[in-house]
Amino acid sequence: MSLVLKLKTFTIIFRVVISEYVLFWLKSIHTYCAEDTSVIIVATHSENATQKEKDGFYGQLLDLLPRDSNLKKHLKYERCFFVSFPCDEGENLEVLSELENCIASIAKDRRWKENIPKEWSIIELALITMRGSEKTVSIEELKEKYWNAKKNESLKMEDALCFFHDIGLILHFQEENLSNTIIVDVQWFVDTFKFIISDKNHVRDLAETDRDWQYFHRTGYLMDNFLSRIWESLSIDFWERPTILQYMQRLGLLAMGEVKHYVPCMNKRDFGRKEQIALRGMETKSSVLVLHFQFLPFFFYCRLIVACIVGTEWEVVEDESIPGLYKNIAIFVYKDHLIALVVTQTAIQVQILRPQNAPIDANIAGNIKETLENRLGYLTTTFHKKVAYRVAFQCSHQDVLCDNVGCYVYEDEISGKGQILCPRHGFTGKHMINENALTKFWRIDAPSVSCAKSAKVPLANEEKLTKLITLGRDAMQAYFDSIFPPEDLQKCLKDNKESLCNGPFRFTATEVRNVYPASGSVVDASSFDVPIMYKLLRNFGSNIPPPTNGWGKEPTIGQKTQGDDIERIRKYRNQLCHNLFKTQSMDDEDYTLYSEELTQAILRLTKGSFKSRIYTICQ
Numbered sequence: 001m002s003l004v005l006k007l008k009t010f011t012i013i014f015r016v017v018i019s020e021y022v023l024f025w026l027k028s029i030h031t032y033c034a035e036d037t038s039v040i041i042v043a044t045h046s047e048n049a050t051q052k053e054k055d056g057f058y059g060q061l062l063d064l065l066p067r068d069s070n071l072k073k074h075l076k077y078e079r080c081f082f083v084s085f086p087c088d089e090g091e092n093l094e095v096l097s098e099l100e101n102c103i104a105s106i107a108k109d110r111r112w113k114e115n116i117p118k119e120w121s122i123i124e125l126a127l128i129t130m131r132g133s134e135k136t137v138s139i140e141e142l143k144e145k146y147w148n149a150k151k152n153e154s155l156k157m158e159d160a161l162c163f164f165h166d167i168g169l170i171l172h173f174q175e176e177n178l179s180n181t182i183i184v185d186v187q188w189f190v191d192t193f194k195f196i197i198s199d200k201n202h203v204r205d206l207a208e209t210d211r212d213w214q215y216f217h218r219t220g221y222l223m224d225n226f227l228s229r230i231w232e233s234l235s236i237d238f239w240e241r242p243t244i245l246q247y248m249q250r251l252g253l254l255a256m257g258e259v260k261h262y263v264p265c266m267n268k269r270d271f272g273r274k275e276q277i278a279l280r281g282m283e284t285k286s287s288v289l290v291l292h293f294q295f296l297p298f299f300f301y302c303r304l305i306v307a308c309i310v311g312t313e314w315e316v317v318e319d320e321s322i323p324g325l326y327k328n329i330a331i332f333v334y335k336d337h338l339i340a341l342v343v344t345q346t347a348i349q350v351q352i353l354r355p356q357n358a359p360i361d362a363n364i365a366g367n368i369k370e371t372l373e374n375r376l377g378y379l380t381t382t383f384h385k386k387v388a389y390r391v392a393f394q395c396s397h398q399d400v401l402c403d404n405v406g407c408y409v410y411e412d413e414i415s416g417k418g419q420i421l422c423p424r425h426g427f428t429g430k431h432m433i434n435e436n437a438l439t440k441f442w443r444i445d446a447p448s449v450s451c452a453k454s455a456k457v458p459l460a461n462e463e464k465l466t467k468l469i470t471l472g473r474d475a476m477q478a479y480f481d482s483i484f485p486p487e488d489l490q491k492c493l494k495d496n497k498e499s500l501c502n503g504p505f506r507f508t509a510t511e512v513r514n515v516y517p518a519s520g521s522v523v524d525a526s527s528f529d530v531p532i533m534y535k536l537l538r539n540f541g542s543n544i545p546p547p548t549n550g551w552g553k554e555p556t557i558g559q560k561t562q563g564d565d566i567e568r569i570r571k572y573r574n575q576l577c578h579n580l581f582k583t584q585s586m587d588d589e590d591y592t593l594y595s596e597e598l599t600q601a602i603l604r605l606t607k608g609s610f611k612s613r614i615y616t617i618c619q
């Protein structure tokens with residue numbers, strides 16, 4: 001990665017690693033570099049590969065690419081090299097020299113040629129020499145020593161600095177607070193940040209109290225005096241600290257505060273069940289605005305959160321002085337309207353919420369959308385190539401926590417069309433889309449009275465059923481926890497990893513990431529959805545009375561084993577995900593039948609303990 005960022009090179013050489021990394025790299029290159037940037041593939045350790053394997057490799061690589069993604073433009077068969085250990089030295093050396101020629105031919109490409117004034121080279125040399133003794137330098141000092149203003153009247157030093165910033169030699173922004181300084185030692189700057197976030201126990205002893213350290217590692221909030229101690233240990237001069245902090249904030253690495261700073265990439269807090277219930281239970285909700293990206297690196301979301309904290313009138317919501325910032329969700333408040341900002345794999349989703357049926361003010365909602373787009377614009381200007389996103393709306397659920405990536409329609413698909421068949425779910429997931437219902441919250445000119453009116457409509461059957469199905473998931477977890485107490489769960493996941501990842505009932509890629517997180521942290525069922533729990537219960541749960549008709553078959557009325565109830569909850573959850581409960585297709589009679597069946601299943605699985613929660617939903 002440092003290769004890309006440091007050299008901003010157009011040619012990246014990488015080893016062949018697992019497919020996701022390859023895809024991530026290619027997408028990064030596509031985002032930050034020119035569209036036809038040449039990528040060289042070097043497959044190392046290929047001494048044991050047969051010619052057939054080598055021949056098939058390029059095809060496999062192409063198979064990894066999503067369709068219509070334009071990523072193929074970066075690859076070419078001729079730029080694929082196989083390097084092995086020197087057991088067959090002659091051949092290996094030949095490959096290396098071919099590789100060398102390939103790099104040289106790309107380096108000679110015209111795109112690298114840029115005419116720059118010769119005076120700039122003096123500044124460049126000065127900046128490089130300075131690195132030995134200085135980390136930052138002021139513009140005045142640089143001008144005084146190395147820039148003869150009279151002689152170079154037609155040349156602006158700012159232009160030179162802008163160029164050096166672009167090629168990665170220095171850090172310099174011509175903006176308020178930052179325009180007077182230059183960071184000449186970029187590696188040193190990276191280290192000051194790396195030292196804070198890298199090893200977990202690294203800085204533990206430097207915290208004033210262990211609580212400060214724990215607090216930082218859980219919430220991402222870094223006490224200022226803790227940070228001072230960390231930098232003291234790195235011998236960073238006191239007077240340089242404000243500059244470093246300003247630059248970090250500018251780059252979206254942290255949001256500065258007086259007593260504490262927020263480092264979003266350190267936040268490990270999950271949005272727990274309690275929070276989910278509170279959010280889903282809000283009486284007034286807007287439709288869900290989806291900003292859909294071709295490629296959305298997670299750090300982009302971190303930068304967005306910093307940009308929202310620093311550059312808007314929004315405030316982070318607090319609950320008994322605990323800020324509403326989580327790993328992938330942030331809750332802000334603006335003029336008494338709550339804003340939930342959620343990141344999924346390819347989108348940033350936004351919903352405005354208010355408790356106790358307070359109406360959503362259309363002007364405030366419109367302003368929130370505008371602010372958000374403004375912040376995104378600010379972030380994407382620093383990218384080589386604009387990170388493209390399209391405005392969309394969730395088509396059915398209107399649940400900001402729902403990360404079903406296929407569940408949205410683009411604004412331009414519905415604009416001016418009134419009522420249309422959902423372009424995503426036209427047949428089996430049949431439902432209609434009402435343009436006004438989706439867009440009305442987000443238009444500044446919309447009269448707020450209509451929103452107030454619609455927000456006060458009592459809970460429709462569809463919404464009640466959705467809540468019951470969500471409760472069904474919780475009931476399933478309560479039962480799951482009784483079958484798999486924490487230790488048993490860890491053992492089961494460990495013992496059956498191979499079969500759960502590759503066997504006939506294997507998890508999907510997303511589920512694997514959920515159950516076996518890359519961080520190696522211990523998981524529990526609170527983060528599992530219905531399909532994950534279902535697979536584990538069905539394949540590894542012992543002493544479960546099986547479904548009357550067998551696993552995988554729908555139970556009929558009157559069949560009441562725990563296996564039957566598990567199948568029931570799974571069935572409703574799947575129907576919900578496939579949008580089968582739209583009001584058009586569910587009358588009152590259907591609703592009564594469905595809700596009764598679910599209620600009984602929930603009560604049986606939880607031995608009656610969810611009674612009051614059911615009552616709250618159905619009253």
Ligand SMILES: [Zn+2]
Pocket residue numbers: 395396407408422423424425431579
């Ligand atoms: Zn749809």
